[in-house]
Amino acid sequence: MTMTPNRFKHLTEAYGADVARWPKAERADAAALMADEPTILREALSEANQLDEALDLWRPPEVRSALREAVVAAAPKRRRRTGWSGWLAPLGLGAGLAGACAAGVLFGAAGFTGVGQTQALDTDVITAATAGYDNAADIVGSGDAV
Amino acid sequence: MVESDPDEALLARVAEGDPAAVRSLVARKLPRILSLAGRMLGDTSAAEDVAQEAFLRVWKMAGQWIPGRARFDTWLHRVVLNLCYDRLRRRREITIADPPEQADEGADPDRGLHAADTGRLVGVAMAALPERQREAIILCHYQELSNIDAADIMGVSVDALESLLARGRRALRAALAPAM
Numbered sequence: 001m002t003m004t005p006n007r008f009k010h011l012t013e014a015y016g017a018d019v020a021r022w023p024k025a026e027r028a029d030a031a032a033l034m035a036d037e038p039t040i041l042r043e044a045l046s047e048a049n050q051l052d053e054a055l056d057l058w059r060p061p062e063v064r065s066a067l068r069e070a071v072v073a074a075a076p077k078r079r080r081r082t083g084w085s086g087w088l089a090p091l092g093l094g095a096g097l098a099g100a101c102a103a104g105v106l107f108g109a110a111g112f113t114g115v116g117q118t119q120a121l122d123t124d125v126i127t128a129a130t131a132g133y134d135n136a137a138d139i140v141g142s143g144d145a146v
Numbered sequence: 147m148v149e150s151d152p153d154e155a156l157l158a159r160v161a162e163g164d165p166a167a168v169r170s171l172v173a174r175k176l177p178r179i180l181s182l183a184g185r186m187l188g189d190t191s192a193a194e195d196v197a198q199e200a201f202l203r204v205w206k207m208a209g210q211w212i213p214g215r216a217r218f219d220t221w222l223h224r225v226v227l228n229l230c231y232d233r234l235r236r237r238r239e240i241t242i243a244d245p246p247e248q249a250d251e252g253a254d255p256d257r258g259l260h261a262a263d264t265g266r267l268v269g270v271a272m273a274a275l276p277e278r279q280r281e282a283i284i285l286c287h288y289q290e291l292s293n294i295d296a297a298d299i300m301g302v303s304v305d306a307l308e309s310l311l312a313r314g315r316r317a318l319r320a321a322l323a324p325a326m
Contacts, residue, residue: 010308010312011311013311013315013316014292014307014308014309014311014312014315015286015308015311016287018314018316020290021286021287021290023292023293023294023304025291047319048315049326050326051315051318051319051322052287054264054268054318054325054326055268055283055287055318056321057261057262057264057265057268058185058232058265058266058268058269058272059265060177060180060181060184060185060288061180061181061184061190061193061226063176063177063180063196064194066177067194067197067198068172068176070198071172071197071198071201072168072169072172074198074202074205075160075163075165075172075201075205076160076161076163076168076203076205076208076209077163078162078163078164078165144299
């Protein structure tokens with residue numbers, strides 16, 4: 001749209017004096033016109049600015065902390081892992097003990113329940129127990145943070 | 147497709163239940179939607195209810211959000227406006243003897259009594275505007291949405307939006323002339 005003094009005035013009437021609220025595509029042409037005809041257009045801007053300033057005095061409601069907390073409380077929660085690594089870490093067991101227990105329990109469980117159920121157990125802990133205690137500590141420790 | 151959406155990454159983390167993302171999204175959007183509802187309804191308590199309800203929809207939708215289809219902020223504004231219009235409709239159905247409570251301007255000592263009074267007058271003048279003019283001014287002036295987003299949310303053309311804005315501002319100028 002070509003920028004004319006009439007269009008400029010219409011924009012001030014619709015969007016006010018703050019050019020940041022004007023249609024992006026027309027801002028540069030409006031600035032060029034303002035440079036050419038500052039006197040007439042300044043009057044339109046000044047009138048719009050008076051109304052803008054009055055509108056800005058209408059303050060919105062403040063966010064109460066009780067509202068903020070209620071909104072946060074209703075948000076989706078992260079699901080905790082429920083495998084071995086999920087409950088071993090909070091017990092505060094040392095890395096060696098955790099790894100050794102996990103390995104012992106798992107091998108026992110495999111003996112009683114067969115292969116199908118063993119596969120359902122936490123594979124991270126199986127890997128850690130067979131690979132070494134240090135790795136077990138990393139994996140057990142990380143389980144709680146997932 | 148829409149331009150890149152600054153809220154999309156945060157929304158994906160919300161869907162995973164990331165508590166820091168939840169707090170960030172609430173910090174970013176709650177004041178914004180409370181302002182929108184507060185100004186649409188002129189009633190802080192009703193606005194808080196709307197804000198809570200809108201966030202329930204956000205939490206429900208976060209995992210199903212399809213990136214690139216719409217801007218989250220635009221979607222959220224539409225949700226809040228629909229909730230506001232539901233309430234305004236119900237309010238109209240009940241005969242109101244007294245005008246609704248106006249949003250609390252929260253007196254600021256630096257602004258003085260005159261500023262607080264003018265703020266209250268603006269609230270009253272805005273409440274007296276036809277709904278669509280009020281909505282257009284709230285979206286463009288207070289929510290600082292682009293004309294394209296505001297027109298999209300209202301389901302009108304940009305020309306129609308500009309007409310609503312100009313008529314609304316003219317009416318406000320007349321109503322507020324003694325205070326300006």
